[in-house]
Amino acid sequence: xxxxxxxxxxxxxxxLFDTWLTARAAIALLxxxxxxxxxxxxxxxxxxxxxxxxxxxPGELARWMSAPATTVSAHVKRLVARGHVRQVPxxxxxxxxxxxxxxxxxxxxxxxxxxFRSALGDVEAALPRPAGEVQQAxxxxxxxxxxxxxxx
Amino acid sequence: xxxxxxxxxxxxxxxLFDTWLTARAAIALLxxxxxxxxxxxxxxxxxxxxxxxxxxxPGELARWMSAPATTVSAHVKRLVARGHVRQVPxxxxxxxxxxxxxxxxxxxxxxxxxxFRSALGDVEAALPRPAGEVQQAxxxxxxxxxxxxxxx
DNA sequence: ACGAAGTAGTGCGAAATCGTAGCATCGGAG
DNA sequence: CTCCGATGCTACGATTTCGCACTACTTCGT
Numbered sequence: 001x002x003x004x005x006x007x008x009x010x011x012x013x014x015x016l017f018d019t020w021l022t023a024r025a026a027i028a029l030l031x032x033x034x035x036x037x038x039x040x041x042x043x044x045x046x047x048x049x050x051x052x053x054x055x056x057x058p059g060e061l062a063r064w065m066s067a068p069a070t071t072v073s074a075h076v077k078r079l080v081a082r083g084h085v086r087q088v089p090x091x092x093x094x095x096x097x098x099x100x101x102x103x104x105x106x107x108x109x110x111x112x113x114x115x116f117r118s119a120l121g122d123v124e125a126a127l128p129r130p131a132g133e134v135q136q137a138x139x140x141x142x143x144x145x146x147x148x149x150x151x152x
Numbered sequence: 153x154x155x156x157x158x159x160x161x162x163x164x165x166x167x168l169f170d171t172w173l174t175a176r177a178a179i180a181l182l183x184x185x186x187x188x189x190x191x192x193x194x195x196x197x198x199x200x201x202x203x204x205x206x207x208x209x210p211g212e213l214a215r216w217m218s219a220p221a222t223t224v225s226a227h228v229k230r231l232v233a234r235g236h237v238r239q240v241p242x243x244x245x246x247x248x249x250x251x252x253x254x255x256x257x258x259x260x261x262x263x264x265x266x267x268f269r270s271a272l273g274d275v276e277a278a279l280p281r282p283a284g285e286v287q288q289a290x291x292x293x294x295x296x297x298x299x300x301x302x303x304x
Numbered sequence: 305a306c307g308a309a310g311t312a313g314t315g316c317g318a319a320a321t322c323g324t325a326g327c328a329t330c331g332g333a334g
Numbered sequence: 335c336t337c338c339g340a341t342g343c344t345a346c347g348a349t350t351t352c353g354c355a356c357t358a359c360t361t362c363g364t
């Protein structure tokens with residue numbers, strides 16, 4: 001009954017608001033944890049998606065991160081210029097293409113990953129219960145938001 | 153074992169990453185849910201903090217939302233210009249001041265609140281368990297991130 | 305097979321973000 | 335009281351975000 005549940009926030013308390021608040025804190029933490037790696041929190045997340053996906057189209061990436069197409073487009077341009085991402089022609093749709101991490105991109109992600117994991121460890125250590133539980137809650141919430149968004 | 157835990161994301165799975173993902177989805181949902189109200193998700197969140205706080209300094213707000221001072225400064229300028237926020241001199245520190253919602257700001261928040269609550273309802277309805285549980289997980293996570301951030 | 309309608313991505317411009325540098329004020333040490 | 339380091343905020347500018355309008359290709363209906 002202090003700090004985050006203090007006087008400031010009473011009626012504004014709800015899952016969406018808390019998600020916003022928590023994410024901002026997470027990003028701030030990561031931005032400083034990743035200082036010096038050349039990647040910021042956003043970059044690291046995108047690289048992670050890319051790495052997990054192997055090859056995806058900009059559109060898929062946009063859907064994954066709930067971002068507008070133009071934003072992803074800008075990301076791609078930047079990451080390609082940085083030499084961390086490569087564009088591969090799409091075999092079945094010539095309007096599109098696919099993107100992958102280059103070796104340099106992969107390595108940047110791996111390097112930054114050390115610092116990331118350190119910060120993640122700190123957070124998990126400070127967590128008063130298994131991280132898996134929290135994660136499951138986030139997944140459930142994410143799915144619920146997705147369902148709500150699909151509802152016209 | 154579908155959708156959000158699909159093939160794209162395996163090793164990248166952790167609380168911080170999931171927080172980022174979920175928050176992006178939440179913001180996207182709210183941005184569209186709040187369309188036409190004149191406020192976007194970010195605005196609504198800030199107004200909520202302001203409303204809950206009554207009067208706070210820009211610095212306090214910055215800390216609350218884990219944002220750099222300059223960003224908050226820009227927000228304040230914008231919201232003041234919009235007529236939704238008012239600056240009140242700080243009685244104990246002349247470097248600073250306090251901000252509050254004006255009546256117009258309060259009303260804008262209340263109006264937008266209808267649409268917000270509708271979206272929130274959709275999300276909560278799609279949630280496979282009590283929202284309070286998820287919220288508690290978010291609080292715990294937020295506190296843990298705060299602890300990790302304080303650790304030099 | 306053809307045209308209309310839908311979908312993938314991008315150029316551009318307006319607005320937002322936030323680091324750096326700088327100013328005003330505060331508060332503690334001597 | 336007088337410094338002086340610490341703190342609160344902001345001007346500025348480089349970078350990022352994203353809505354709108356547009357082009358290129360795909361797909362569906364007939």
